[in-house]
Amino acid sequence: MHSFLDAKHMAKALRQALAERGQNISHSDALELVARQYGFANWNMLAARIEAAQLKPLELPSGWHVASGTNERNYRLGIDPQTPGTALIESRPDRDAVIDRAGGETAVLMQSILADPYRGGRLRLTAELRTETAETATLWMRVDPVQGRYLHFDNLMQRPGGPLVGTAGWTERHVVLAVPEAAATIRYGFFLRGSGKVWARRFALEVVGPDVATTEPSPRYLSRPTNLDFGDGQPAA
Known part of the structure; x- marks a missing residue:
């Protein structure tokens, strides 16, 4: 059973099958058609998925x-x-x-x-x-x-x-x-x-030591209730 990893072979087979019926398309057009069959907007997106699938996982460092x-x-x-x-x-x-x-x-x-x-x-x-x-x-x-x-x-x-x-x-x-x-x-x-x-x-x-300041952001607390009527900062009439 084919998967998206076989896209290039599928495009070649599609092109040959259409040629046998008198319908000639370019190789790039065949790739685009196969990409759409797999739900991708274009061949570049499917090619990127193939490249990603072929990348091996990285080895995790010990303890991480x-x-x-x-x-x-x-x-x-x-x-x-x-x-x-x-x-x-x-x-x-x-x-x-x-x-x-x-x-x-x-x-x-x-x-x-x-x-x-x-x-x-x-x-x-x-x-x-x-x-x-x-x-x-x-x-x-x-x-x-x-x-x-x-x-x-x-x-x-x-x-x-x-x-x-x-x-x-x-x-x-x-x-x-x-x-x-x-x-x-x-x-x-x-x-x-x-x-x-x-x-x-x-x-x-x-x-x-305690002489080294922490870097955690301080809570943004006001020293007292301020502008409770929303009057400050209003544009002039």
Whole structure:
């Protein structure tokens, strides 16, 4: 039984069958017809899907795992075979052909550790990132209790110059979070949102003193109730 991976052979057979009936079409037209039979708008989109299907999965680094919710049909995550000591997250070549980019899909490579040795202190996570045509790529860390919402979290998204966008050379980024006594686990890693590629290397997790400021965005609380009648800021009549 044929699959979309046999598209080129199917296009050749289709062209020959039509020629036998006196209907001559070009090879490119035959490819377009086969692509539409498989539900693709054109041959380029089907060719990208074939290329993606033939890419081998990357090997995961020891101790790391792919976060639940990551669609590995659309991403490859693991050690970059071309650069030992470097992890890679990349969107597969056909991702933009089958996924609505506005959906904000994210691929995450991470570690999870127990918080026991770090309770009552602060941790700094540091790594270097490099990107190629990335929509958004960044470092992140989260401190979780046994149950319920996280205690502390930062992914650089609310910091100027935090995430990497587009193509960028090796850039160091860091996150500093407090680890309260209620902490049970600490999770950290890096992610790619949307399409493109991001490489990561030289991860380090270290205890720092109270003199090192945390990077978690502060809640935006007002000092007192303000503008309750919505009168301030109205345009002049």
